[in-house]
Every structure is written in C-alpha cells, then in structure tokens.
Amino acid sequence: MKTWLLALSAVAVINMIGLSIVLIIKKIRSKKNWLIAAILILPAYSIFLASIRYAGLFSNYSFLIALDYILIYLWPPVILFYVRMMTGRKISFRLKTFLHFLPSFLVLCFMLTLFLKTEWTYLLNHLQTKQGLLFTDFLEIPFVIQALSYLFYCRKKVLNHNQSVKKSTDKIHPVSLRWLQTLIQGLIVIILIVSVAAVFFPLVEYFLFFMSIASIIPYFYLFFKLLSSEHLFSEKDHEFLKSFFVPQKKQLLFSFPEKKIQIKTADTQFFIDIASLLYIRSEEKYTRVYLADRSYLSDYTLIELEKKFPEDLLRIHRNSLVNIHHVKNIEKIPGGKLFLVMADKEKLEVSRRMAEPVKVVFSS
Incomplete structure (x- = not known):
C-alpha cells in the first residue's frame, strides 16, 4: 500500500509541477500565471511530503516536514490573491495584506523553536495525539480551518462575479469564471474528505488519502484544459x-x-x-x-x-x-x-x- 501511495503521489506531483512549468514558460509576463504555478506547486510538494510521512520514510529529516507545514499555510492566501486578480480587483501590498501570511510566519517561528531545543526535535515528527479512534494533528487542524475559510470566501466571490456576468447586457460579456468555481468547489471536497478521514476514520485514512491524490491528477489536468480554453493574456498584452x-x-x-x-x-x-x-x-x-x-x-x-x-x-x-x-x-x-x-x-x-x-x- 505504501508503495502505491508513493507512486501515485509522485505522478500527481510531476503532473502539477509540469503544468506549472508550462504555464510559466508560456506566458512568463503574466502575474496570474505565476500565482497559478504557486497554486499547483505548493500542494504538489505538500502531497509528496505527506506521502513520505505516512510511509514512514525520511522520518529523521524533520526540516522537510517543517518546510511542508510552512508552505501549506501559504497556499490559501495565494488562491485568494488569484481570485481577486481574476475578478478584476487589484492587489495592493499593505500591512493588512501581510496578515494573510501570519499563520505561515507563526509556524516558521514554532519550527525554529523546536530546532533550537534539541529535546523537542523528535516531537516534530510526532505532532499528533491519538485518543481511541479520534485522530487530531496539532498543525493540520488549523490549516484545514484556514483553507476551508479561504476557499468558501473565494467561492462566494467567484459566484458573485459569475452572477454579474449573467446579468450583463453588453455585447461582449465579462469572462465567466465557472471553471474557477468548479476548481474551488473540488478543492473544498478534497480537503473535507481528507479531514473527515483523519478525524473519524483513522483506519481507512490510507485509502481515502490515496483516493484524494487520485482525484487530483485528472482534476488539475481538467483545470489546465479549461485554463487553456480561456486563454488568459498577460496585463501587458491587454x-x-x-x-x-x-x-x-x-x-x-x-x-x-x-x-x-x-x-x-x-x-x-x-x-x-x-x-x-x-x-x-x-x-x-x-x-x-x-x-x-x-x-x-x-x-x-x-x-x-x-x-x-x-x-x-x-x-x-x-x-x-x-x-x-x-x-x-x-x-x-x-x-x-x-x-x-x-x-x-x-x-x-x-x-x-x-x-x-x-x-x-x-x-x-
């Protein structure tokens, strides 16, 4: 089972990183495509590291796990910035903007604290507690809460945009973001499946994690095809x-x-x-x-x-x-x-x- 888990996650990672590289090479001037690359690369790295963790490999390389947790907290804000750009809003980097990166910064501080205290280093690889069938994770539960709150907020913004497109009477309608709405809803479903499995069904967590990775492979391929059909141009092209x-x-x-x-x-x-x-x-x-x-x-x-x-x-x-x-x-x-x-x-x-x-x- 562990071999299949690692093999399938490797395919998902290669698929997502490959698509992100294609997007960057294709339209390197577009800020939107840099964000898309981040949306693909960050979970790709996290999926691979999580698979290694579940398989029990490289357990001594705690810095990899630390980097994994730091990066996954960056992922929801990146999606929010992408949605804002796609719906026509400008991103201005003010103090309030940097608050989106506060969770990732706090995780970084926590990890540095563990590294400085050598007797806690072992704890980094076992940040979970088990109480019967109940499985909780000290760092993953806050991430799930953060990710779902960001994704539901993004879904609301995209829905409002698509409704305004339907009501538009112009000959050239604003571009519909139905594909982005589908993407966000799919991500919500995947996160919920993995979260429910981790909390209530630890015995079948392997299987559901396996299925979530399997769903990501065609999902991001569909995402890339839909993105290609929209043919996003860079700001300079516009x-x-x-x-x-x-x-x-x-x-x-x-x-x-x-x-x-x-x-x-x-x-x-x-x-x-x-x-x-x-x-x-x-x-x-x-x-x-x-x-x-x-x-x-x-x-x-x-x-x-x-x-x-x-x-x-x-x-x-x-x-x-x-x-x-x-x-x-x-x-x-x-x-x-x-x-x-x-x-x-x-x-x-x-x-x-x-x-x-x-x-x-x-x-x-």
Whole structure:
C-alpha cells in the first residue's frame, strides 16, 4: 500500500509541477500565471511530503516536514490573491495584506523553536495525539480551518462575479469564471474528505488519502484544459491591444481613402477601399476578399494584409481576417465558442486562441 501511495503521489506531483512549468514558460509576463504555478506547486510538494510521512520514510529529516507545514499555510492566501486578480480587483501590498501570511510566519517561528531545543526535535515528527479512534494533528487542524475559510470566501466571490456576468447586457460579456468555481468547489471536497478521514476514520485514512491524490491528477489536468480554453493574456498584452486599436478607431474616417487593396483578375486589375471590405479568407495560395455584394481573389497573403492594415483588420482565425468596423454583433454559443456576425449576416467563427484579443478589442 505504501508503495502505491508513493507512486501515485509522485505522478500527481510531476503532473502539477509540469503544468506549472508550462504555464510559466508560456506566458512568463503574466502575474496570474505565476500565482497559478504557486497554486499547483505548493500542494504538489505538500502531497509528496505527506506521502513520505505516512510511509514512514525520511522520518529523521524533520526540516522537510517543517518546510511542508510552512508552505501549506501559504497556499490559501495565494488562491485568494488569484481570485481577486481574476475578478478584476487589484492587489495592493499593505500591512493588512501581510496578515494573510501570519499563520505561515507563526509556524516558521514554532519550527525554529523546536530546532533550537534539541529535546523537542523528535516531537516534530510526532505532532499528533491519538485518543481511541479520534485522530487530531496539532498543525493540520488549523490549516484545514484556514483553507476551508479561504476557499468558501473565494467561492462566494467567484459566484458573485459569475452572477454579474449573467446579468450583463453588453455585447461582449465579462469572462465567466465557472471553471474557477468548479476548481474551488473540488478543492473544498478534497480537503473535507481528507479531514473527515483523519478525524473519524483513522483506519481507512490510507485509502481515502490515496483516493484524494487520485482525484487530483485528472482534476488539475481538467483545470489546465479549461485554463487553456480561456486563454488568459498577460496585463501587458491587454494594454497593448487596447492602446493599439482604440486610438486608431477615432481616425478611421479620415484615413479610409488612402487604404486600398489591389485586385487582379484575368482581364484587368483595380483597387478597392478597405472601408468596403467585410472580411478576408485564405484559399490555398490566394486570399478571397469579401464585399457586401461580391468577392474577389487577391494576391496578398493574410499576413501581408494584417501588417498593412493593422488598425482595420483583425485576425480571428488562422485563415480569417475581419474588418472591425463591419462587425454587427458577437454571439457566444454553449461550449464557449465565439462567432462574429458581419454586416452581410455571415457568421465567422473565432478560434479559441484569438478569443481573448477579440474580446479586448470590442469591449474597448
């Protein structure tokens, strides 16, 4: 049983650390992704250390256990900061903010006290008391109370955010955080299962701890997939998109006449104004330019047109550009897909990768 426990916890740890590394490498500028990495790494380390402790290995390395307890008390505040950032609130580091880290600091002081008193060092590895079937832990019970209070508070904040999203009447709704709500609720369930097992069912604690680790592996994989579908951008990306598109909108009426695309046919060639263009699609080596009543083939590639008219044309898919001034509406279907409704009533699908920049542009 101990071998399986260690093996499964190792898989969970590798999975969570791997996902956190991918997130950091992918978008290193985003503060949100640094917090996500902490949300993944901290419990990963704690799970592995707890498994070692249950298996009775490295019992003499008390500093590892001390570090485990110090880090798990940091985890709930990190989740709270992440929820605040996702719901649009700024984090200002004032004295009140540092109070969130007070439990972790107190645990650090307690551990240092134990290390300084050598006769207490052995106590560090046996901080539990058993009274019949009742199992309590001197440091884990405060953590469970802290974690559940933070998670229930975070759940309330995310629920309020999602309710405001439902009531929104804007064409571009604020991003729903249903996946984050699911994540928090799952974490609450996992903590409750392990806590109930530790207090009331010490004989089956191995089994339930085993099951909790097993649930974390697909759970965080689902978390990563949902996160990828949201395509969170860094703060710099948002500012770049807003500053790039918004000021240009005010000058478009004056710059239209100078913006033309060359069209070549078998008989002749001519130019069309960018203002009359609705959208563009790639067709093998050519691109097809769509107007209100007809379409033409052009020698320009999508990349060339995107670079030539960046303030007018927006990429929504790897094979599609749209004129942002002819987008009449935006529809979101169940499943999270976005569609742009153009002036000719054509519906163009927005790829998941481009969903976030499209929302930023049209919400400005």
